Each structure stands twice: as C-alpha cells, then as structure tokens.
Amino acid sequence: MVTAFALLIATLAAGADTDAYYRVLTLPTPEAVPFEVGGLETLEDGRVAAGIRKGEVWVLENPYADPPVDLDYRLVAEALHEPLGLYRDGADLLLAQRAEVTRLRDRDGDGVIDAYLTEGRGWGLTGNYHEYAYGPERDGEGRLWVTLNQSMGPAIVADDAWRGWGVVVNADRSITPMCAGMRSPCGIGTNAAGDIFFTDQQGNWVPTNALHQLREGAFYGHVDSLKHCKRPESPIPPPESVVADVPLPEARARNPFLSLPAVWFPYRKMGMSATDILCDQSGGNFGPFEGQLFVGDFTMAQVNRVFLEQVGGEYQGACFPFIDGLQSAVVRMAFGADGSMFIGETNRGWNSTGRTSYGLERIVWTGETPFEILSMHAEPDGFRLRFTQPVDPTTAADPASYTMTSYTYRYHQSYGSEETDTKKLMITRAEVSEDQREVRLHIEGLREAYVHEIHAQGVKSSEGTALIHPEAYYTLNQIPQEN
C-alpha cells in the first residue's frame, strides 16, 4: 500500500507543464457560500450560470474579468435538490434535481427564477445519497437525456425505478428508459455530430472510467440495473444470465448485449473518476483541439482530452492528458463566449488532489500551440498519429521513439479491475507524412477489446521540442478492415 501511494504521488508530481499554453485563472466565489459546482452553463449573452450542490443557481455577470477580481454574482434560483446539471433552453434553464428535471423560468423578467416547473419525472428515489441524477443534455435529434446514478447501500423508501439507467424526457413530462448498466454516470455531453455520450466511474462492474455512447437498448455493464428490464417500459429484454469474472474480450463474446465503451481511461494514468464531457466548438479559440471532447476528472483534479472515430459504425478512440493541477475536483465544464473553458469544482463527499474544497476556475488559451499528439487513428496494422505541429522527420521515423503496450480489464463485480494480459508490442516501421504532421506506425499484434497505450517519448517537433504529453491510450474495440 505504501509503495502504491509513493507511486501515485510520483505520478502526480510528474504532471506536465502546460502554463505556457493555457493560463488557469482562479475565480473568487461568493463569500460564505459553499460554491460546490454541480452545473455550469454559458447563457446566450455570455454570462455564466453555475448550479451549486446546496441547491442554488448563481449567475456570474462578468465572467471574463481578467484578472478575475470584483466578480459580480447574482443568486437567481434556490431550493433545488442537489442539482447536477444545467442546460440552457431558450430563455429557461433546465436542470436535473434528485427526483426530476426542472424547468427554471423567470416569469416576470426580474432576473430571478419564480417558476420551478417539472419538465420530466418518473424515476425512483429511495433516499440513498448516491441517487444522483445528471443532466439534462440534448442530443442532435433533440432528445433530452438524463443519467441516473445506481443506488448503492440502504434504501429508505422502496422506490428505485430505473436507477442505473439513462432516460429521455418526453414532451408530456414522462420519461422513457433507454439504456442500462450505469454506475456513476456523472457526465453527459454531445460531440460535434450531435451524438451523445456519458462517462462512468470505476467501481463494481466498471473496471475503469469510461466514455460510452448513449443509445437506446444498450447495456453498459452494471448488473444491478438489469432488474428494471422486467418493467414493461424496458427496451431491453431481461437477460437470462450474465457471464462475469472474465476478461473483456470474453465478456463481450459471451454477453452479446454488453456494450463496451468508446474509450477507457486507464485508472490513475488518466484520472480516477471521470466527470463532465465538453466538445470543443470554440472555433479554434481554445487551441488546436476543435471538435474533440474534453473530459473532467474528479479525483485527480484534471481535464483529459478524447479523440473519437467511427470504426465499423461504432465510436472508439483515444484519450490524452490535457491539464492537471487544478484547485479542486473537476465536476463541470463549459465554454465561455470567448472560447475559454470554465471549470466548476467540488470535492464534497469524495476527495481530490486539489487544494480547495470547491471553486470555479477558467482556462484561457495563450495562443501558443502546445506540441501534442492531436489524434490517434486505428489502422488495420497499426495506428496513425497526427500532431499539433510538424515533427522532426528523423526522430518521428525512428520506431525506437515509441513504445506500445496493450492490456485489457476483467469484467466482474469487484471494485475496479487491474490491467490484465499486458503485452509489449513491436513497432516495425514509422513513416512520416509529407506535411510532417502525421506518422503512420506499423505494429505487430494489435488486439481487439484492448487498450493500446503508446508513449512517443522520442518524437521531437521540427523545432526540436519534446511532446508536452507523450502518452495516449487507444481503446481498440475493433481493428479496421483493409479498404
């Protein structure tokens, strides 16, 4: 245990220095208010609204003050039950409370909410503290999604319908259960195409943190939620049995209804509890990652980055570290009107590497492009890395500049899974593209349903600098076929 801890501390201390590329501004929050952010949304006029766990919504009138002093906060809504989302819908705000999605409306236009209208309800709530509801978030088809934390521990009231499920809110304010098997689906977000995703957090049935696409009829792994398949509204027929305590490839083969995530976030290496999902649609104002997803992490107080591609009609892709050392657990993220990223934070109930219990930060791109692996694409016999800057052709073409391992996890009820069946892969050839932005890696021994971890530690940019983050983790659910 001591060794494990020493290792962890070393990992934390080794956080890469991103200061030259991204400035982190700490925003003072209202005095004497536990500003434990659970929801964050930029309003149409650029002001930023934050929901806090105590049950209030505050609007930051001058969010872009730099330096962030004399910030002007306004309390606009209160008496909400642990709201963990915030979504702008015209002039209204929508948010999930423990028991429902609520529409917040300012009827008299004085800036303060005076109608708390039920937008959708119908899931259960037993009174167990884990029973959070996250969202809502609208997908490209206009469906309004909420994810429901699995109930864990004693129930006070017998009312646990649809816990561990993703649901959509209907126009008649009922809900339709869509997909099951979630544990702590703390984050929901869409990609640029309007497809919608959620994150889940490592624990029982969840070997490590994951990014899944939300789809009707999907089952993501947490078995406790399957009891609700017997309800008539369930789109998933009750499975006869679930084969567990096997590695993921076997679990997938033997449980055809089991959906693997688009991205695994290897535990500790890429955070310890994934949270919000935010697509970079800043038009380049946040740096070179337009169209990619950012994923927050609670415990490690950091933000990771995700590149997705579709292989065989399914999303899969890679995750990369983006920024660490934030002041508290990252729970919510939102892009401001200027393309800077607001981070809403709270540690309450768990823990993080941060220094504070809660808070609000803003990440501003300095305009300098960091030298990073921009994307990682699967190929039939390897991977293709694209970089944010031209690479030095000599180091980039040297297979010794890269190391790769692959591993998978076990699907089981136990809390989390170690990496299993780890193998080192041979990189036989590395070809640099003409524009020097891409490297095609030929690799022996790719394995499906394995995470492929690469370290491009030897690659230099054309200016001779090393990668800020030389590592990437590709979840290879399917190896693409030759065209």
Next chain:
Amino acid sequence: MNLLAAMVLALASPNWDESPYIPALYRLPAEPVVWGAEHGRVLLRELRCGSCHVAEDSAVAAPPPAPNLNGLRHRMRADNLYNKLDPESNWDRMPAIVYGDDGEAKREALTHFLMSDDGTRPPPAQTADGDAIARGDALYHSIGCIACHEPMHEPAPTPPAEDDPFADTAPLVKSASQLDGFSVVLRNRMGNTDLSALTQFLLDPLVVIPDGRMPSMHLSETEARDIASYLLRDQEAKPSDAFETDPEKAAYGRQLFSALRCSACHARADADLPPPSPPWEVIANANVGDCSGPADYGIADTRMTEAMQIALAEPTAPPSIPETLTALNCFACHERDGLGGPLDYRQQFFTTTIDADLGDEGRLPPTLTGVGAKLTEDGLRGILLEGESVRPYMATRMPDFGAANVAHLVPMFLEEDKNPDAPATDVSGLEHHHRNHYGRQLMGTDGLSCITCHDLSGARSLGIPAIDLALTPGRIQPSWFKQYLLDPASLRPGTRMPAFFAEGKSSFPGLFGGDANKQIEALWIYLREIEQTRLPVGMEDDTNYELVPAERPIVLRTFMEGVGAQAIAVGFPQGVHVAFDARFPRFALAWTGKFIDAESTWADRFSPFAKPLGDVFSLFPDGPPVANLVRADAAWPEENVLRFRGYTLDADGTPAFLYQTPEGVDIHDRLQPTDESHLRRRLEAGPGGEMLSVLIARAPKLVVVEDGRFSVNGTTITLVTGEATPLSTGETVELRAHLPASDGTRSVEWEILW
C-alpha cells in the same frame, strides 16, 4: 563540558568597558579563553572592517551599513555629537577617528557639517499624556526591548517554578542592575535626543539603523511615544535646534567626512565618497591588533583580535546561521541547537498578554532548533520578512530586522535543517472520501478535541487560547506536523501539547482503527480546507444550518422524515410550516415552532432525512387531495395518481404547488398562514369535463358549527369560497368539496383555525 556551562563561562570574563560591545558575541559557543573563526567573522562584520578594506571575495566584503546620518540634526544635539567624537569617548562600535592637535577643530567642523540643514524634515512634534510613562514602562519591559537593553527595574514578582530546569544552575544574574554587562545600555544616554525624534526613531528604526541591529518592534505611534516618554522620563528638556551652523566650518567638516572615511560606513546625502583604502591583503597580513589609526576601535579584549586573525586566515565563508543570529542578537530570545535563549533572570520579563496559563510556550519565543524543518518557506518568509505574528498571547514581539538583513536565513534554514528521517506524509487527500469531515471529527469534541486548547480559524478555543491551527497548513511542513503530533516533546521539549498518538496509536480509536498516520493526515487535509468547510463539533454554532424564515417563506427540497425522498418543505415567518410530497402530490406535514435544519441536505455526505424542528400536528388527511370520483359519495381513493408539475412563487415568495390529474387537469394548490394559528388554502382546477372532488378534512368526528363552518380534530374549518359537505364513511367523517365540470377554472378556498 556541556553547552550551558560553556556559555556561562564565556559570559564570565568579557572586558566590558574597554572594547566595542557586540551584545550576543558572548553567546557563541567557545572555550572560555580562545575564540574561534566564527567570533572573528562576527567581529569583522560588526566592526565593518570591509567598509574600508577592499576584499572582493572575502566573507566580510559587504559589511552591514552603519547608521544613516541624514537628518541627524533632528534627532541629536550638537554638544552631544561633539562630545561623542572625542577619541576618549566610548561609542558602541564607532571607532575613534579624530586625533591630534587639531582634533578639536576637526570635531567642531564635523559637528557643523552633520548638524547642517540637509533638507530633511523634522519629525512631527509629539507631546505625551500623563500616563504615557507608565504605559511606556510596561511596554519596554514586556514587548522585548529588555531582551537586548537593560531592564530598568526588577520584574514583577512571580512565584518560583517548582520544576525549574535551571534550579541547580548557579544563577548568573540575580538582579536587574547586573544585567548591564549583558545589555546595550540605554541608561544615561537619552540626553542625545528628544521625544519627537525618539518617537520617530522607534516607529521605524531601520531608516536610521539599516543593518537591523535595532529592529522595528511593530509599534503604533502611541506605543512609540509611550516608550520614548518612558526612556526620556528623567531627561531635562533641552531644545535641539539651539545650534547654529557655521557654513565655513560645515564645509570643512564635509571635506573631513570624506577624507576621514566617515562616508565609507555612513550614508549622508550631501557627502562625497571616501578616497580608496589599502587593499584587504595588506590588512589581512598585518597584526589586527594594530587597529589604532586612523580608526581606533579600542579593542582591549585580546580574544577579539585573536579571533579576527583566525577568521582572516580561514577561507572565505558566508555568514553561518549562528553568526547571523549572533549579529542580530536573535539569541537574546531564541535558542537554537543549545545556543541562546533568554538568560534565566531576563526570562522573568517574558509574559503573556492574557490571563491564561499557557506555560513557557505562551511567553517565551519558540526554539529555532530545526526551524527549517518545521516552517515552510512561506512560513519563514512570513515571520522574517512580512511581519507575520501567530502568537497573539505572547507579549514579546517578533521584530522586523529588515529584509536585507535576514532574507538569506530563509534558504539557509530550509537547507541546513532538512530532515531526511521525517515521516512520509500524504497530503494529497486521496486516501479518504469526504476527507475533510474526518479531520473535522478528530478536531472536535467528538474526536481528539484539539479545540479544547486551540483556536481555529479565528474562533475561540473552549479553554486556553493556544495557537490558531488554521495557520498550520500555510506555515508548517506536513512532515513536521506529523512528527510533532506523534511525539510532541521530541520537537518541543517541555511542551504542554499532549501526546495523542503515543506509540503510533491514536487515543481516539473510533476512526481508521486508530491509525495515527491516517488520522494526522486527515487533520492536515481538514486544516488546509478549513476556510471552505465547517468548524468542528463543540465550536460550531449549533444553529448554523437552521433555516429561520424571517420576512419571506423559505423553501427547502429535501429527504424528509414523515414525507419521503421528494419533500418540499416550506417555512413561513408566521411560525407555521408545511411539507409537500412531490412524489404523491399532497401537503403531507404541518408543524409549528422552529422550521428545519438544512445541514443534512446541504452539507452531510450521507444526506440523512431531515426532521421538522417544531411540533408536528395533524392538518392534512391521508390520500390524494383531489380525486375524480365515480359518484360524489364514492369511497375516497387510497392511491395517489396525481402527477407533480412544480411550483411557482408569488411576489412574497409563497409557493403555489402544481399537479395534474391523470386526465390532464391542472391543479393549483396554495396555502398560506395568516398568523400563528390560522392558515388559508385555495385549490384551483383548470377546465375539465369531469367533476373533481377535494378532500378538505377527515376525522372520527365532525361538527357543523354553522353553514360553511366545521369543527374537526380540534380545528375550525371555514369555507371562504365554494361549498363543502360532510360525508360519513363509517369510521370517519370526510369533509369534501366538489368542483363541477367547467370550461374555465374552478376553485374552493377555506381557512383553518387551530
């Protein structure tokens, strides 16, 4: 020989009258007769030999600056200056420089120059009130002046400590007057100055004495004037501006000031730099004892000259920590590695500002042994450079010595005191979920009860006001914190801090199985986040989370006993409170008195169900408040199939609850107390083709008082609009209202009095 004995012997034989006096020189460790290089380096620096003797890579190349002579006319009288320049005069570390037949003329010329108007402004005029001397006396003898200067009377009598560790040491000093030999004596020298000048000097001594040998004591203007009044209490008033300068003499004095190399040590804006002096090597190879001209330091103690020669023979070395602590006389108050600390007689003047027994830790400045392993860089900088004070109970003040004189100590302490054996301390906070609550539990009276003695974040402790623990994470190193808690006496011998973790086991086994490491780390995390979390049990105001509706209603959505997981509690200023159940829409609970405690909803990780704080009384019948009955007298349904639709807030903040029948008829249900025993409820339904029935009350017995007025369960119900009829159902009577089918809204409104 132990260090204490060495100290005593070293103190026994200084040649006070004949040699320049450097107060703490005698606190460096040494055999009684021979001093070493350390003493020599201190002397070379303190006598500022390097001001004249150029030596680029010598440790004494940059001696501390001498007193600033700008504006001297405002703080010193001309006759005093003239007398002090007499080579026979013994003037601290100032060498005699004016000799010979024309000595008197030169002294006069220098006096005219230094007393001439250099454009500086006189200090603001001060006058003291009648109690100033008494207050100044108290300050002088308590805030630390007497650490370096002589006490001017005996200390207030204190009962002798029975466990005095020095009891068997022969006391070196038995009365205040004997301390003269160990002090920069102020007595009989105050005639130099006057109240206004001395007040200004005390307010910021570093302006005049930039080398920090007289530090700033962080005095207010009144305090400075009080101390000045006390020091000048016997002084005959003499005007300081009676002297008229002669321009010719002053011009000659200005030449001399440079030629005699006064300007090598002293700043004076209207003076020229001195001519070059012999290089250092010439001096280094000469006999230091020959320092008799042109600047004669009058060194009579041969140990001094010997020590300087030893130092000069040694390789260059920057000032060691003990050398700096000696030069600044930090040792007068602080002990480090067995050196220094207040002399046992002097100790008696160190007191607390409050009438609480904190032991010696409350009155004596802390040890500096291992201080670089105890304090963080910020902590050291705070104390040395930023005037930070963390012990408000201690009368003695940590002075400001000037950043230029002490900043170098910060990295030196950190480096020299580095403790490779410090226990590993995880301050990541990752070990435990909900981490700062564990530290909170330990800190409070339901844990180790640290707050019995320690202040916390400005809140008073339950007992003595020991150091505020909220300061800890900013200034203390985590590993020192752990080591200290594991074995307090190992780091602070004689401390009153109890050992809560003897042998690595916590005296509070109720958390982490009593694991000391985990508990200490939890305390650290709690302290680090104290500003964003709650004070511990025992210190926190119990009413912290109680919601008290004062002017407007307060709404709280919560898990609630008697209602369920979807309760919406509404507290009214009238002292009547209700809770609505959003799962099975109905008013479910009413109570009077205090409203509710939001702690479980807002702060507790486990979100236990909240309870009404007042007296619950029966006001609402079970079952749905509205039903679509087959017949007006059909049995009231038990199942509540209504659907919650939210609430709106009136201008006064009163919520109107919204719900819907399965047929889609909107119901608007609003309730408001009018005083502490009255409420009015109005239930309005939207258009619909069915009759809707409203259940107003249900009781074993119902009395019709008059038309539209009923006595039920000890309450009186009066219909305001609409009609209601009692219906006997066998065991109970129900009071129902009926809203006929309508294209518009329909409503019933009633008052309840109890």
